[in-house]
Amino acid sequence: xxxxxxxxxxxxxFATEDGTVNAVRGINCYVNPGECLGVxxxxxxxxxxTFLAAMNLLSNNGSARGEINFKGQNLxxxxxxxxxxxxxxxxxxxxxxxxxxxTPHMRVVDQMREVLKFHQKLSGxxxxxxxxxxxxxxxIPEAKRRLRQYPFELSGGMRQRVMIAMAMLCNPDLxxxxxxxxxxxxxxxxxxxxxxxxxxxxxxxxxxxxxxDMGVVARMCDRIQVMRYxxxxxxxxxxxxxxxxxxxxxxxxxDAMPRIDxxxxxxxxxxxxPSKDSFLNVDSLKVEFDIFNGLFARKNVxxxxxxxxxxxxxxxxLGVxxxxxxxxxTLARAILRLLPVASGEVSxxxxxxxxxxxxxxxxxxxxxxxxxQDPMASLNPSMTIGSSIMEPLRIFAPHLSKEERRQKVEAMxxxxxxxxxxxxxxxxxxxGGQNQRVGIARAVILSPKLVICDEAVSALDVSIQAQIIxxxxxxxxxxxxxxxxxxxxxxxxxxxxxxxxxxxxxNVVELATSDALFEAPQHPxxxxxxxxxxxxxxxxxxxxxxxxxxxxxxxxxxxxxRLRFMPSKSESLSAAQKSDYRPKLIDQGDNHFVAEHDPIxxxxxxx
Amino acid sequence: MILQSFKRNLFKGVADGExxxxxxxxxxxxxxxxxxxxxxxxxxxxxxxxxxxxxxSFLPYGYEDPDWNAFRAPPSIETGHYFGTDQNGRDLLxxxxxxxxxxxxxxxxxxxxxxxxGVSYGAIAGYMGGRIDxxxxxxxxxxxxxPYILFVILLMVIFGRNVYLLFAAIGMLEWLxxxxxxRGQTLAIKNRExxxxxxxxxxxxxxxxxxxxxxxxxxxxxxxxxxxxxxxVATESFLSYLGFGVQEPLTSLGTLIAEGSDxxxxxxxxxxxxxxxxxxxxxxxxxxGDGLRDAFDPKDx
Numbered sequence: 001x002x003x004x005x006x007x008x009x010x011x012x013x014f015a016t017e018d019g020t021v022n023a024v025r026g027i028n029c030y031v032n033p034g035e036c037l038g039v040x041x042x043x044x045x046x047x048x049x050t051f052l053a054a055m056n057l058l059s060n061n062g063s064a065r066g067e068i069n070f071k072g073q074n075l076x077x078x079x080x081x082x083x084x085x086x087x088x089x090x091x092x093x094x095x096x097x098x099x100x101x102x103t104p105h106m107r108v109v110d111q112m113r114e115v116l117k118f119h120q121k122l123s124g125x126x127x128x129x130x131x132x133x134x135x136x137x138x139x140i141p142e143a144k145r146r147l148r149q150y151p152f153e154l155s156g157g158m159r160q161r162v163m164i165a166m167a168m169l170c171n172p173d174l175x176x177x178x179x180x181x182x183x184x185x186x187x188x189x190x191x192x193x194x195x196x197x198x199x200x201x202x203x204x205x206x207x208x209x210x211x212x213d214m215g216v217v218a219r220m221c222d223r224i225q226v227m228r229y230x231x232x233x234x235x236x237x238x239x240x241x242x243x244x245x246x247x248x249x250x251x252x253x254x255d256a257m258p259r260i261d262x263x264x265x266x267x268x269x270x271x272x273x274p275s276k277d278s279f280l281n282v283d284s285l286k287v288e289f290d291i292f293n294g295l296f297a298r299k300n301v302x303x304x305x306x307x308x309x310x311x312x313x314x315x316x317x318l319g320v321x322x323x324x325x326x327x328x329x330t331l332a333r334a335i336l337r338l339l340p341v342a343s344g345e346v347s348x349x350x351x352x353x354x355x356x357x358x359x360x361x362x363x364x365x366x367x368x369x370x371x372x373q374d375p376m377a378s379l380n381p382s383m384t385i386g387s388s389i390m391e392p393l394r395i396f397a398p399h400l401s402k403e404e405r406r407q408k409v410e411a412m413x414x415x416x417x418x419x420x421x422x423x424x425x426x427x428x429x430x431x432g433g434q435n436q437r438v439g440i441a442r443a444v445i446l447s448p449k450l451v452i453c454d455e456a457v458s459a460l461d462v463s464i465q466a467q468i469i470x471x472x473x474x475x476x477x478x479x480x481x482x483x484x485x486x487x488x489x490x491x492x493x494x495x496x497x498x499x500x501x502x503x504x505x506x507n508v509v510e511l512a513t514s515d516a517l518f519e520a521p522q523h524p525x526x527x528x529x530x531x532x533x534x535x536x537x538x539x540x541x542x543x544x545x546x547x548x549x550x551x552x553x554x555x556x557x558x559x560x561x562r563l564r565f566m567p568s569k570s571e572s573l574s575a576a577q578k579s580d581y582r583p584k585l586i587d588q589g590d591n592h593f594v595a596e597h598d599p600i601x602x603x604x605x606x607x
Numbered sequence: 608m609i610l611q612s613f614k615r616n617l618f619k620g621v622a623d624g625e626x627x628x629x630x631x632x633x634x635x636x637x638x639x640x641x642x643x644x645x646x647x648x649x650x651x652x653x654x655x656x657x658x659x660x661x662x663x664s665f666l667p668y669g670y671e672d673p674d675w676n677a678f679r680a681p682p683s684i685e686t687g688h689y690f691g692t693d694q695n696g697r698d699l700l701x702x703x704x705x706x707x708x709x710x711x712x713x714x715x716x717x718x719x720x721x722x723x724x725g726v727s728y729g730a731i732a733g734y735m736g737g738r739i740d741x742x743x744x745x746x747x748x749x750x751x752x753x754p755y756i757l758f759v760i761l762l763m764v765i766f767g768r769n770v771y772l773l774f775a776a777i778g779m780l781e782w783l784x785x786x787x788x789x790r791g792q793t794l795a796i797k798n799r800e801x802x803x804x805x806x807x808x809x810x811x812x813x814x815x816x817x818x819x820x821x822x823x824x825x826x827x828x829x830x831x832x833x834x835x836x837x838x839x840v841a842t843e844s845f846l847s848y849l850g851f852g853v854q855e856p857l858t859s860l861g862t863l864i865a866e867g868s869d870x871x872x873x874x875x876x877x878x879x880x881x882x883x884x885x886x887x888x889x890x891x892x893x894x895x896g897d898g899l900r901d902a903f904d905p906k907d908x
Contacts, residue, residue: 365808378800380823426629
């Protein structure tokens with residue numbers, strides 16, 4: 001079979017102020033017509049750069065050597081004018097962030113027309129017809145109206161669909177997708193992957209899927225190419241790689257990947273039902289934001305957290321999952337009083353946390369800590385990591401001498417697996433995983449009772465992610481910490497949590513022990529979430545069926561959206577009642593709580 | 608992401624063993640050192656400053672003493688008036704050096720005043736937000752709306768001509784822009800997670816502003832300050848030219864240029880020498896400012 005694209009001994013170098021960085025070192029690979037090649041590797045593996053080089057999209061300080069053959073032409077030698085005929089027409093590309101890859105001031109239709117005009121000399125009604133046709137093919141609802149909209153008016157999933165439609169306009173032979181679903185919620189990810197798969201089957205377009213997510217690969221790809229530090233690791237058919245990886249590195253990648261169907265780690269002794277001796281009790285907590293559209297517009301109230309109640313026992317880990325906009329981070333910040341609370345109570349060790357005065361609150365903070373998502377942003381760039389870790393000691397242990405503090409910091413760094421020699425380094429000199437260790441060290445140096453992890457491992461590579469989770473579990477065992485572990489990634493949450501709380505638009509839809517939730521989910525939304533998560537095992541993945549529910553995750557500003565899982569109720573109530581009605585949480589016994597909903601058969605999309 | 612990962616690979620080699628790290632500030636200074644225009648300008652600036660400070664004491668003539676033998680003398684090496692003399696027989700070299708000294712002093716004091724007031728004002732307004740921010744920034748707007756020449760003239764009329772008043776007047780005008788810039792930067796920084804982390808660990812607002820926010824403003828503040836200095840030198844020259852600046856026999860570059868331009872046709876050296884000094888001073892300061900901006904904001908990386 002002739003190969004569509006073949007790369008021979010490709011090198012990509014970047015000239016930086018600290019010398020030359022060899023991002024890609026002698027890569028060979030190929031893509032057959034109509035197949036889906038998965039290119040996997042952790043950040044820094046050069047997987048994106050390989051294909052950016054093919055599109056001549058390297059940043060200015062980058063240079064590529066080698067050969068990239070596409071239909072008998074070496075793309076690296078091609079003059080820009082000829083290359084422009086190929087890019088966007090025979091090869092097209094979609095990127096990770098759909099917002100930044102669409103021009104913000106142009107309507108969808110104008111951006112699409114531009115492509116047609118340049119590559120196919122189409123314009124006017126004919127072009128419009130083609131644009132509409134493609135928007136419909138990527139299943140954009142109300143496609144006609146969408147054509148006239150600007151990118152900012154569309155949701156993330158919708159934008160990515162527009163990107164795909166644009167990429168497919170000229171029937172390319174090859175579609176390069178660089179982490180196309182990483183920035184999207186799982187349910188949206190599932191839909192986008194479905195669309196791409198469908199297009200591949202119908203159009204025969206070959207797809208290069210660049211991703212770090214083995215689940216996505218298992219679901220989509222025929223062949224896999226594994227890369228690390230810009231070098232080739234291994235290549236093979238998807239089933240072979242998953243069932244019988246040849247290299248240590250691939251095995252490690254697969255092992256590190258959390259799986260929603262079977263936890264990677266032995267479960268720790270679960271903390272039994274939350275005892276009534278009070279540790280943390282949250283009672284109908286509400287957080288509201290006033291939204292003003294324009295200068296004189298009417299005030300809108302956004303109910304980010306809309307009456308959430310739960311208890312947490314000492315030493316327990318509560319996982320909080322939900323898609324973006326579900327209010328999980330707001331909940332965390334509200335409990336720590338980093339945000340004003342509209343109503344509701346939080347009691348902490350029996351005391352009313354919300355009613356505490358400034359000094360009391362300061363004392364309470366000693367036991368309440370938080371670890372953030374972006375390890376880089378959560379450290380002060382102008383402070384050495386040593387002084388960042390020392391910061392809580394300065395506040396709560398002023399009696400310690402400088403030397404004592406330093407010793408404590410060093411002991412802590414040792415504990416979280418950072419070499420002591422790094423004490424005077426700055427955050428920008430460390431890797432993401434190391435910075436996250438610094439963040440954790442800072443959070444636990446005072447031996448707090450509760451640590452809230454807000455997407456603490458989401459920005460990290462899978463192997464690092466696994467290490468950080470292990471670290472958190474170890475610390476929890478040693479120090480008896482309670483954890484609230486917030487994440488959009490259900491597989492990760494399953495690994496670490498005793499109980500899991502599923503949020504939808506600021507409400508709890510299901511709260512159950514980890515095993516019960518994953519083995520016997522009750523609420524349709526939970527079921528949908530779980531079914532949308534790709535499993536890193538091609539055999540399992542092929543037989544799984546995804547649930548599709550009616551409607552999209554809508555804005556928390558839309559009060560009727562809360563009744564998405566109760567259409568029967570929604571019909572019987574008046575508009576005013578609708579905005580006040582909250583599905584009640586029903587106790588199913590065994591600490592399993594589920595929000596009221598209609599039977600799932602009523603909610604499924606008819607196919 | 609890509610950049611970060613490159614960094615990671617880069618530092619992997621040196622991560623072990625090496626004890627002290629490079630702060631962002633130190634990295635910026637390293638970058639500045641590689642900027643030729645900025646380094647040459649710094650050299651010129653240092654020569655100018657040293658000349659203005661040291662040279663006058665080695666000159667045979669003072670800046671205010673007339674040489675009764677040489678009125679309106681053109682520049683010459685034999686007489687020792689290398690830059691010539693003015694209508695009153697005062698040595699122009701001595702006067703130019705003194706003028707440079709005064710101009711630089713005004714610039715440094717006013718810049719210092721503007722940094723101190725502007726940074727604290729802007730950081731407090733930005734961090735506090737809400738009504739406090741509104742009130743503080745509206746005050747800045749009002750101050751902006753006052754035509755500053757009018758402001759200076761009023762001050763001069765009420766308090767009389769006075770060098771210190773000039774310092775104060777210029778400083779009070781310059782901090783407004785600094786406050787705006789700092790406020791904007793603070794707004795961007797205050798939503799970063801490390802500020803939330805500091806709040807979550809119980810830091811007071813004052814500590815957060817001065818320990819976590821202000822140190823991260825170094826970049827923009829240094830850049831703006833470096834660009835403020837030449838602006839103030841120019842402003843001072845302008846005010847002195849109009850006759851609001853320093854008073855005879857003390858002089859500044861602006862005053863000298865004003866006097867020189869009156870006699871431009873007959874005694875051209877009275878204009879050329881101070882003007883050359885001013886241009887050298889402004890250009891080198893501007894190049895340094897530009898270099899700093901590139902060093903702190905390396906978009907090209």
